[in-house]
Amino acid sequence: MALDNESFEILLATIQRFIRERLVPAENHVEDHDEVPEEIVAEMKELGLFGLSIPEEYGGIGLSMSQEGRVAFELGRTALAFRSVFGTNVGIGSQGILMDGTEAQKHEILPRVASGELIMSFALTEPDAGSDAASLKTRAELDGDHYVLNGTKRYITNAPRAGAFTLMARTGGPGASGVSAFIVPADTPGLRLGKPDKKMGQRGTKTCDVILEDVRVPAANIIGGVPGQGFKTAMKVLDRGRLHISAVACGTAQRIIEESVNYARERKQFGKAIGEFQLIQAMLADSQAELLAGWSLVQDVTRRFDLKPVHESDPEVSMRASCAKLFCTEMVGRVADRGVQIHGGAGYINEYKVERFYRDVRLLRLYEGTTQIQQIIIGREMLRSA
Ligand code: COS
Numbered sequence: 001m002a003l004d005n006e007s008f009e010i011l012l013a014t015i016q017r018f019i020r021e022r023l024v025p026a027e028n029h030v031e032d033h034d035e036v037p038e039e040i041v042a043e044m045k046e047l048g049l050f051g052l053s054i055p056e057e058y059g060g061i062g063l064s065m066s067q068e069g070r071v072a073f074e075l076g077r078t079a080l081a082f083r084s085v086f087g088t089n090v091g092i093g094s095q096g097i098l099m100d101g102t103e104a105q106k107h108e109i110l111p112r113v114a115s116g117e118l119i120m121s122f123a124l125t126e127p128d129a130g131s132d133a134a135s136l137k138t139r140a141e142l143d144g145d146h147y148v149l150n151g152t153k154r155y156i157t158n159a160p161r162a163g164a165f166t167l168m169a170r171t172g173g174p175g176a177s178g179v180s181a182f183i184v185p186a187d188t189p190g191l192r193l194g195k196p197d198k199k200m201g202q203r204g205t206k207t208c209d210v211i212l213e214d215v216r217v218p219a220a221n222i223i224g225g226v227p228g229q230g231f232k233t234a235m236k237v238l239d240r241g242r243l244h245i246s247a248v249a250c251g252t253a254q255r256i257i258e259e260s261v262n263y264a265r266e267r268k269q270f271g272k273a274i275g276e277f278q279l280i281q282a283m284l285a286d287s288q289a290e291l292l293a294g295w296s297l298v299q300d301v302t303r304r305f306d307l308k309p310v311h312e313s314d315p316e317v318s319m320r321a322s323c324a325k326l327f328c329t330e331m332v333g334r335v336a337d338r339g340v341q342i343h344g345g346a347g348y349i350n351e352y353k354v355e356r357f358y359r360d361v362r363l364l365r366l367y368e369g370t371t372q373i374q375q376i377i378i379g380r381e382m383l384r385s386a
Contacts, residue, residue: 076251
């Protein structure tokens, strides 16, 4: 699956202009009001951003992973809250259905996801199951042709906006093989949301708990119709998501470098622009070299990802996706730290953009698998395949 090159380049140019002319000027609004303006959300729908990764036969734009990576890079160049509005529709919220869903599920759900009419959110994490996702406790008990769900999901991105969840619950015994992935409409009786989480950064993004008390969901809502496959679905979704996040990290690094270069050219100390000092140049150079290394890695792994069928998992590609997530999210952390350092005291002040990006990118090393989880996936695969 891919968009033809010519159409893709036109789309990319349109998205770049949208970011430059609409999103960057709205960054202060998002920071001050902790929300993305509704008119911008409407424009995102018109541009097709909610359906970037959904095939054309289901109403989306049908980008390949390498094309999606290039779009994600651009989206990383502005406040990350903008991407988050449609990020779960493009990625973790919808891809499980695309990879493992039945044809009926795909036809029913994906066109509404692609148009932005339906916001999908991904509910895996729980109060006692974060990195150890296979230990999740949310129960799904069979009762006739329905399952009854009880449990709590935590830090669920876009839950306050969601019309439905891809939600992992335990239909069987302990461990990964007892987990199933359900499509759970947000308006099902017994499902309620916790209070909004107050976060370190990424103002304008919405996360909260999802609490399930005797939530009845048709058995037909199990993704793919077969219980016990949900953990694998979640892992495949995360492999893809990790590549998307890696590309976002590179885009944000690019923006921080631009902000830092501009500041270094304007700010004068000791009688000249600070950019003329080699100690400042050294910080810029390290950031530039690390960004180019990370972005080359992302482009390589997304290309490899595109060579396999969308629903299949290849341990070698998963390992490389984890390498990209590990390297790029740690890289942007260092770039953001140097960005603040180059700005001096101004880098600690909220009106300068690097202060916000410094806080925003901290999350990238945590969600969709911490750096330490990526290390485990990489190390295990190295030993397994040797
Ligand atoms: N694709 C497909 N299947 C996968 C897979 C992948 N990338 N990774 C694992 N699996 C399969 C395994 O092959 C195994 O199947 P079999 O039992 O048939 O052999 C099953 O899933 C269980 O895998 P494993 O034994 O590796 O599970 P673990 O409990 O050891 O957990 C980690 C593996 C730690 C990698 C996993 O729990 C993880 O990624 N944790 C982080 C969760 C996360 O990212 N959370 C973020 C929340 S969403 S923002």
